[in-house]
Amino acid sequence: MKNFLLSLFILASIQIVADSILIKGGMVHTGTGERAQLQDILITGKVITDIGNNLVIDGNTQVIEVNGLPVTPGLISPMSNIGIVEINALDVTRDDESELLKSGFSIFNAFNPHSTGIPWNRSNGVTSAISSPSASSFPLFGLGSHFILDGSIDIQGSKDIAMFGRIGSSYGSRAENLSILESLLVLGQQSKQMPVEEVLEMRLADKLELQSQDIIALAQVVNGKLPFVLETNRAVDILQAIALQKKYDLNLILASVEEAPLVIAQLKASNIPVIIDPMDNIPDSFDELGSSLELGKILDNAGIKVMFSTQRSHNYHLMRQGSGNAVAYGMSYESAIRGMSKSVAETFGLVKRGSIEKGNFADIVIWDADPLEPSSFPKLVLINGQTQDLTSRSSKLTERYMNKDNKPSSYKH
Amino acid sequence: MKNISLISLPLLLIISCSDGLNFGKMDSKSNDGRKENAFESTYMPMDSQPVLFRSANIYDGLGQEFLNYDLLIADGKIIEMGSSLSQPGIEVIDASNKWITPGIIDIHSHMGVYSAPSVTTSSDGNEATAPVTAEVWAEHSVWTQDPQFALALKGGVTSFHVLPGSANLFGGRGATFKNISQNTIQAMKFPNAPHSLKMACGENPKRVYGNRRQSPSTRMGNMAGYRSAWIDAIDYKEGMDESDADKHPKRDLALDTLMGVLEGEILIQNHCYRAEEMAMMIEMSKEFGYKITTFHHAVEAYKIADLLADEGICAAMWADWWGFKHEAYDMVQANIAIIDQARNGTGCAIVHSDDEVGIQHLNQEASKAMSAGNRAGFKISKAHAMRWITSNPAKAAGILDQTGSIEPGKDADVVLWSGNPFSVYTRAEKVFIDGAIAFDIYDPKIQPVTDFDLGIIKPQTIRVQ
Numbered sequence: 001m002k003n004f005l006l007s008l009f010i011l012a013s014i015q016i017v018a019d020s021i022l023i024k025g026g027m028v029h030t031g032t033g034e035r036a037q038l039q040d041i042l043i044t045g046k047v048i049t050d051i052g053n054n055l056v057i058d059g060n061t062q063v064i065e066v067n068g069l070p071v072t073p074g075l076i077s078p079m080s081n082i083g084i085v086e087i088n089a090l091d092v093t094r095d096d097e098s099e100l101l102k103s104g105f106s107i108f109n110a111f112n113p114h115s116t117g118i119p120w121n122r123s124n125g126v127t128s129a130i131s132s133p134s135a136s137s138f139p140l141f142g143l144g145s146h147f148i149l150d151g152s153i154d155i156q157g158s159k160d161i162a163m164f165g166r167i168g169s170s171y172g173s174r175a176e177n178l179s180i181l182e183s184l185l186v187l188g189q190q191s192k193q194m195p196v197e198e199v200l201e202m203r204l205a206d207k208l209e210l211q212s213q214d215i216i217a218l219a220q221v222v223n224g225k226l227p228f229v230l231e232t233n234r235a236v237d238i239l240q241a242i243a244l245q246k247k248y249d250l251n252l253i254l255a256s257v258e259e260a261p262l263v264i265a266q267l268k269a270s271n272i273p274v275i276i277d278p279m280d281n282i283p284d285s286f287d288e289l290g291s292s293l294e295l296g297k298i299l300d301n302a303g304i305k306v307m308f309s310t311q312r313s314h315n316y317h318l319m320r321q322g323s324g325n326a327v328a329y330g331m332s333y334e335s336a337i338r339g340m341s342k343s344v345a346e347t348f349g350l351v352k353r354g355s356i357e358k359g360n361f362a363d364i365v366i367w368d369a370d371p372l373e374p375s376s377f378p379k380l381v382l383i384n385g386q387t388q389d390l391t392s393r394s395s396k397l398t399e400r401y402m403n404k405d406n407k408p409s410s411y412k413h
Numbered sequence: 414m415k416n417i418s419l420i421s422l423p424l425l426l427i428i429s430c431s432d433g434l435n436f437g438k439m440d441s442k443s444n445d446g447r448k449e450n451a452f453e454s455t456y457m458p459m460d461s462q463p464v465l466f467r468s469a470n471i472y473d474g475l476g477q478e479f480l481n482y483d484l485l486i487a488d489g490k491i492i493e494m495g496s497s498l499s500q501p502g503i504e505v506i507d508a509s510n511k512w513i514t515p516g517i518i519d520i521h522s523h524m525g526v527y528s529a530p531s532v533t534t535s536s537d538g539n540e541a542t543a544p545v546t547a548e549v550w551a552e553h554s555v556w557t558q559d560p561q562f563a564l565a566l567k568g569g570v571t572s573f574h575v576l577p578g579s580a581n582l583f584g585g586r587g588a589t590f591k592n593i594s595q596n597t598i599q600a601m602k603f604p605n606a607p608h609s610l611k612m613a614c615g616e617n618p619k620r621v622y623g624n625r626r627q628s629p630s631t632r633m634g635n636m637a638g639y640r641s642a643w644i645d646a647i648d649y650k651e652g653m654d655e656s657d658a659d660k661h662p663k664r665d666l667a668l669d670t671l672m673g674v675l676e677g678e679i680l681i682q683n684h685c686y687r688a689e690e691m692a693m694m695i696e697m698s699k700e701f702g703y704k705i706t707t708f709h710h711a712v713e714a715y716k717i718a719d720l721l722a723d724e725g726i727c728a729a730m731w732a733d734w735w736g737f738k739h740e741a742y743d744m745v746q747a748n749i750a751i752i753d754q755a756r757n758g759t760g761c762a763i764v765h766s767d768d769e770v771g772i773q774h775l776n777q778e779a780s781k782a783m784s785a786g787n788r789a790g791f792k793i794s795k796a797h798a799m800r801w802i803t804s805n806p807a808k809a810a811g812i813l814d815q816t817g818s819i820e821p822g823k824d825a826d827v828v829l830w831s832g833n834p835f836s837v838y839t840r841a842e843k844v845f846i847d848g849a850i851a852f853d854i855y856d857p858k859i860q861p862v863t864d865f866d867l868g869i870i871k872p873q874t875i876r877v878q
Binding site for chain 1 (some may be wrong): 467564715739747748769774784789835839869
C-alpha cells in the first residue's frame with residue numbers, strides 16, 4: 001500500500017499525481033438538497049466514482065484527510081460577465097454588448113481564459129460560470145454560454161446555452177416592450193415554417209433591423225428548447241412573463257423577481273425557476289417596491305427552485321454571502337447550497353455538473369469553514385478531478401506587499 | 414458607448430465632504446442680526462428609559478471584548494459596564510449568549526442624496542457643473558424620507574456620514590447624521606459634528622470634465638485644479654484674518670469651506686484609489702498647510718500603508734470590490750488588515766460601504782476583511798476588527814468624543830446582536846440611539862417606516878411588512 005496522506009496546506013502548492021483521489025471524512029453537501037453527512041468521495045480521473053463510508057481504494061489512491069471540513073460541489077454562477085469583461089469602465093476591455101446583433105448575439109468566441117476574474121473567482125470556489133451579454137435597451141440581449149473556469153487555453157464550454165432578456169421600466173412603455181418581446185417570439189415561431197430569409201423580410205424584422213442570427217436564436221426559444229432567462233421585478237410583469245411562458249411553451253427562468261412575494265402562488269404554480277440577489281432589498285426603482293431580504297425564504301418555502309446572482313461585478317463568488325444572508329432570513333441551508341450548484345446545472349442542462357454524485361465530473365471545493373459564512377475560504381478546489389492552483393493576481397499582490405525586504409516593490413517577485 | 418450600470422460603477426456618482434458648523438472667522442462678523450451657525454443640528458434624542466443589559470458579551474469598539482458582562486445605559490448615555498450590576502426598578506434585558514457592540518458607523522454614505530428609488534429626480538449627490546464646487550453642502554440635498562435609512566438601521570447603523578459624489582475635484586461639504594428619520598434635515602444632524610470637504614482624485618473628475626473638453630481632462634489637470642483652488646483659499650483667509658472688518662473680502666461660500674479646512678475645522682474626506690495619487694495629495698496638503706483625515710475607497714492603500722500610518726491618515730475601504738474601473742484593478746482582500754497593522758498596528762483602517770446594500774452588512778464586510786488579513790498571516794481578533802466599523806469611522810468623522818465605543822459618558826448608541834456579529838447568520842435585534850430604542854426586530858411598532866413606505870403598494874399596508 002502506498003496511500004499518501006497530504007495535509008491540505010501542502011496541497012495548495014502541489015499537483016496530485018495519483019490515478020485516483022479519496023476525499024476522506026468531509027462533511028459533504030452533495031448539492032442535491034440532501035442534508036450534509038460525513039462521508040468519503042472517491043475520484044478517478046475526472047469523475048466521481050463513489051461516495052460513502054469505508055470505500056475500498058487501491059494502492060494508487062491519494063487520500064486527503066478532511067477531518068470534518070465542509071465539502072461542496074464547485075459553485076456555478078448562473079449569470080456573470082466572467083471572461084468577457086475585464087474592467088467595466090473601459091469599453092476596450094468589454095465584449096458583452098453588440099451594436100448589430102440582438103437575440104442572436106453570442107459572447108462565446110469572446111471568452112478570454114486568461115481574464116484575471118477567472119483565477120480570482122476560482123480561488124473563491126467558483127468552478128464554472130454562465131457568462132451572458134449585458135442588458136441593452138432591447139428586450140433580448142443575446143445568448144449566454146457556460147465555461148469551465150480552469151483557465152485552460154483549450155476552452156471548455158457549452159456554447160449558447162441560454163437566451164437573456166429583460167422586461168420592465170424602459171425608455172418607452174413597458175407595454176411596448178412586452179409587445180416587441182411577444183412579436184419576436186412570434187417571429188421565432190414563424191421561422192420554423194419558412195426560411196430565415198423570408199422571416200427577415202417581414203415588416204417587424206426589417207423595422208427592428210434583425211439579422212439572421214437573431215431569428216435563428218429566436219426559433220430555439222419558442223417551444224421550450226433553449227432556457228430563457230428573463231429579468232423582471234414588478235409583480236404584474238412577473239404575471240405577464242408567466243403568461244408568455246404558457247402561450248409560447250418557453251423554458252423560462254425569471255431573474256431578479258424582487259416582487260415575487262406578491263404573486264407567489266402564481267409563480268409556484270408556473271414551476272418557473274428563479275435567479276435572485278438575496279441581499280438586494282433596495283426599492284431601487286418603481287418596479288422593485290416590494291423588495292425585501294425575505295425573498296429567498298418566501299420562494300424556497302413555496303418550493304420554487306432558487307439560484308443566486310450578485311450585483312457586484314467581478315466577485316461572482318459573493319453569491320455565497322448572498323445565500324448566507326438568505327439562510328439568515330429563513331431559507332433552508334441545503335436549498336442555498338443547491339442553488340449555487342445542482343439547481344444551476346439542472347436548469348441550464350449542464351451535463352454531469354453541479355452535484356457530488358456518482359458519475360459526475362469532480363468539480364469539488366473543500367472549505368476551511370461554513371461556506372455560507374463570507375469569512376470562509378476554499379482550502380482545495382478541484383475541477384474535473386484536477387487540483388486547482390489558488391493563486392490569483394490578488395494573492396500575488398498581497399505576497400509582494402507583505403514582503404518587508406528593503407527594496408523597490410518591483411523587485412519583489 | 415457601452416452601458417455602464419450605476420450598480421457596477423457606483424463610484425462614478427460619488428464623493429463628498431463634511432459640513433462645518435463653525436464658520437470660523439465669519440462668526441465674529443455675524444453680529445448684525447444674521448444667524449451665526451446656519452443649518453446647525455436641532456437633533457433631540459427620543460425619549461428613553463434606563464436599560465440594564467444582563468450577561469452580555471461585549472465588543473467595546475476599542476479592541477477589547479468582555480464576556481458575560483452587564484451594561485447600564487441611562488439618560489441617553491452609557492453609564493457603566495461591569496459584573497453583577499444592579500439598579501432597582503429599571504428594564505432588564507437578558508443578553509446572555511448575545512453580543513453588544515457600539516452602534517455601527519459608516520464614514521461613506523450617499524443615503525438621502527442618492528435616495529431610493531434611484532431616479533433622476535432624486536439624483537442629488539453630484540453638482541457636476543464645475544470641477545470646484547466647494548460651496549455646495551450634501552445636507553442640502555438630503556431627502557428625509559429615503560427608505561434606505563431604515564434599512565441601514567436594521568443593520569445596526571446608528572450614525573453615518575453623507576458625502577457628495579466624486580465627479581468634482583472638490584465636491585462640497587459632507588455632514589454626519591444620527592440614524593433617526595425626521596422631517597427636517599437639521600433634526601437628523603449629529604450634534605457638534607464637524608463638516609467634511611469631499612475631494613476626488615483620479616478617473617472620475619478627469620472623465621466628467623474631459624468629456625466636455627474642459628479641464629481637468631488628465632490627472633495632472635486634477636492636481637492643477639486643486640492647487641489653484643488652495644491658492645485662492647489662502648488669499649481669502651488672509652483677507653478674512655485682517656483685523657479691520659472693512660478690509661474683509663466679500664463672503665464666498667466655496668472659499669469659506671476651503672478656509673474651514675485650512676483652519677482645521679473642516680475635515681478632508683478624499684476619494685482616492687491609487688497609491689501615487691494618495692501620496693501626491695499628502696504632499697499637496699503640506700504645500701498648503703492642511704490635514705487629510707481619510708482616504709476613501711483607497712484600493713491601493715496597502716502599497717503605502719506605512720506612509721498613511723506615519724501621517725495619521727485613515728483609509729476607508731471595501732472588503733473586496735474591484736474591477737469596475739481601472740484604478741480599482743489592484744484589489745487585495747488583505748488591504749484593510751494591512752492598513753490596520755501598519756507601523757506596529759498604529760494604522761487607522763475603516764470598512765466603509767458607499768453602498769445602500771453594503772451599509773446594511775458592514776459587520777459581514779469587516780468579517781471578510783479580518784479573515785483575509787488572518788489568511789495573509791496577521792493575527793487580528795474580532796474585538797480588534799470591530800474598531801473598523803465603530804471607533805475608527807467615529808474618529809474619521811470627528812465624533813469619537815461622543816460615540817463609536819462603549820465607554821461611560823458616551824452616547825448610548827448600541828446594538829444588541831442575536832449572536833456574534835461576525836457571523837452571516839447574526840442579526841441586529843435591538844438598536845439604541847442615545848439610549849432610546851430605535852429598532853426592535855420583534856416589535857413592528859419599533860421599526861421605522863418612512864412616508865415613502867406607507868401605502869405605496871397597497872394603500873392598507875406598508876411597503877415591506
